[in-house]
Amino acid sequence: MSDHRAGLVGVVGRPNVGKSTLVNALVGFPVAITSRKAQTTRHRILGVLTRPDAQILFVDTPGLQNEHTAALNRQLRRAAYSVIAEVPVLLWVADILKVTDEDLQIVKELPKEACVLAVLNKADRIARDHHREAAFELGQRLAQLYPFKSIIPISAQSGFQLETLLKELVAVLPEGPALMDTEQVTDRPLRFMAAELIREKLFRLLGDELPYEATVVIDQYEESPGRTLIHATIVVGRASHKPMVLGEAGQRLKRIGTEARRDIAKLAGIPVELRLWVKVVANWADQDKLVQSFGYGDL
Ligand SMILES: Nc1nc2c(ncn2[C@@H]2O[C@H](COP(=O)(O)OP(=O)(O)OP(=O)(O)O)[C@@H](O)[C@H]2O)c(=O)[nH]1
Ligand SMILES: [Mg+2]
Numbered sequence: 001m002s003d004h005r006a007g008l009v010g011v012v013g014r015p016n017v018g019k020s021t022l023v024n025a026l027v028g029f030p031v032a033i034t035s036r037k038a039q040t041t042r043h044r045i046l047g048v049l050t051r052p053d054a055q056i057l058f059v060d061t062p063g064l065q066n067e068h069t070a071a072l073n074r075q076l077r078r079a080a081y082s083v084i085a086e087v088p089v090l091l092w093v094a095d096i097l098k099v100t101d102e103d104l105q106i107v108k109e110l111p112k113e114a115c116v117l118a119v120l121n122k123a124d125r126i127a128r129d130h131h132r133e134a135a136f137e138l139g140q141r142l143a144q145l146y147p148f149k150s151i152i153p154i155s156a157q158s159g160f161q162l163e164t165l166l167k168e169l170v171a172v173l174p175e176g177p178a179l180m181d182t183e184q185v186t187d188r189p190l191r192f193m194a195a196e197l198i199r200e201k202l203f204r205l206l207g208d209e210l211p212y213e214a215t216v217v218i219d220q221y222e223e224s225p226g227r228t229l230i231h232a233t234i235v236v237g238r239a240s241h242k243p244m245v246l247g248e249a250g251q252r253l254k255r256i257g258t259e260a261r262r263d264i265a266k267l268a269g270i271p272v273e274l275r276l277w278v279k280v281v282a283n284w285a286d287q288d289k290l291v292q293s294f295g296y297g298d299l
Helices: 019-027 071-086 101-108 129-145 162-172 190-205 239-246 248-268 288-293
Strands: 005-013 045-050 054-060 089-095 115-121 150-153 215-224 227-236 272-280
Touching: 005 019, 005 071, 005 101, 019 045, 019 054, 019 089, 019 115, 019 162, 054 162, 071 288, 089 101, 089 162, 101 129, 115 129, 115 162, 129 150, 150 162, 190 215, 190 227, 190 248, 190 272, 227 239, 227 248, 239 248, 239 272, 248 272
Parallel strands: 005 054, 005 089, 089 115, 115 150, 227 272
Antiparallel strands: 045 054, 215 227
């Protein structure tokens, strides 16, 4: 195929703007977990879209923020900035109704030689005319801050303008054959996806305080012909968080397990037996060594 194109596209921006939702929508498969809470994504995760004319390797990244400076946050920033520095084509994602100074600070730090498309997400929320006008003005302001290849309002949720975005992306990718197996949708193994899905349920089923200091460790992952057996530990940073994960009479942990097991089984395509434990490792997110031991050093 002479005009086939392929390449990496980094997806960067503040927490909670919808980067992972966008990658999942573009790839057509839930490769990255999502939630209403900031800092859901903690790794560089590849989502692969293979089409007849192109293969796009999206790199989802942790949301960039300056608020927290603990060891885990430093690691998350490193993961995101390594993509900004290394990947020549970037999607800078922002919430169309909430572009803050922190968003603009990220724009100022984008490398001048990169090819960046500004993606203004959650456009489904734009209803009234004065919002439309504000979005137009925002586009003009952004164009003055950085030479964006284009500025596109989209909705990862409704699919609005995603095909337009894909067309523009394909046009800026280099010519070349597919870089990965055309059947593959991510670079992450099922074991990793299983831990992430458990963490997703934690993020979705717990209050605002906990998730940042919670992580999931897979202790045992045994694939046999009719079934996969998974033992996992939910690690929290404070003793007071343990009862929050357990819930009254262990009901919350049970629900986390039920919902995670259902999603993992769907992904793996076979029944899954999941057993969960909760353990306190005091202030793990503040300590580089522990952060790394939980898998957060694998750039
Ligand atoms: N209304 C609306 N909500 C959206 C859209 N895209 C994402 N969301 C919601 O925004 C929230 C955050 O989405 P995520 O995809 O987890 O955001 P993220 O940028 O990956 O966040 P981090 O991983 O924490 O950096 C979720 O509740 C999504 O359902 C959209 O197009 N419209
Ligand atoms: Mg994310």
